Amino acid sequence: xxxxxxxxxxxxxxxxxxxxxxxxxxxxxxxxxxxxxxxxxxxxxxxxxxxxxxxxxxxxxxxxxxxxxxxxxxxxxxxxxxxxxxxxxxxxxxxxxxxxxxxxxxxxxxxxxxxxxxxxxxxxxxxxxxxxxxxxxxxxxxxxxxxxxxxxxxxxxxxxxxxxxxxxxxxxxxxxxxxxxxxxxxxxxx
Numbered sequence: 001x002x003x004x005x006x007x008x009x010x011x012x013x014x015x016x017x018x019x020x021x022x023x024x025x026x027x028x029x030x031x032x033x034x035x036x037x038x039x040x041x042x043x044x045x046x047x048x049x050x051x052x053x054x055x056x057x058x059x060x061x062x063x064x065x066x067x068x069x070x071x072x073x074x075x076x077x078x079x080x081x082x083x084x085x086x087x088x089x090x091x092x093x094x095x096x097x098x099x100x101x102x103x104x105x106x107x108x109x110x111x112x113x114x115x116x117x118x119x120x121x122x123x124x125x126x127x128x129x130x131x132x133x134x135x136x137x138x139x140x141x142x143x144x145x146x147x148x149x150x151x152x153x154x155x156x157x158x159x160x161x162x163x164x165x166x167x168x169x170x171x172x173x174x175x176x177x178x179x180x181x182x183x184x185x186x187x188x189x190x
Contacts (some may be wrong), residue, residue, distance in 0.1 A: 037068050044047050044073035050104040072180050076118040085122040094119050134164025137186050142170045147187040
């Protein structure tokens with residue numbers, strides 16, 4: 001019988017108390033969001049290091065700012081006179097630089113990045129202009145009752161226009177065509 005007592009004592013000593021509190025769903029969601037933000041900040045820091053090296057090679061001046069917004073790392077380069085060269089005509093150079101930066105982040109983290117890059121405020125200004133355009137076209141379509149097609153745009157640009165049109169009652173928007181000639185069409189809902 002002494003053997004049985006010893007076995008029971010060993011089992012009791014190794015069992016963990018069941019007093020540990022379970023995490024509430026709100027706490028788990030907050031912890032998950034904090035972890036995601038930490039990962040996005042890490043993405044931004046990797047991107048900033050990559051871009052800083054590029055600016056050094058090019059001998060361009062610029063300040064790099066990091067932010068996390070809408071589930072994305074946002075990296076902005078501002079300040080230097082030469083930065084317009086990193087934007088190019090209609091943002092083509094900026095788009096290519098963004099893809100290269102995303103690849104640098106992916107190579108470092110092993111995960112695909114959705115990082116957004118802005119240089120000299122070009123993308124922010126473009127967003128403002130496209131939002132205004134979407135709202136203006138939507139109002140014209142409401143007044144005329146006729147559909148209106150816009151010029152071809154990138155997926156980034158089309159999303160901004162779609163979002164602006166969605167805020168206006170009486171119209172809807174859709175994309176038509178094939179890349180690189182895909183465009184937004186604004187139509188009356190009635």
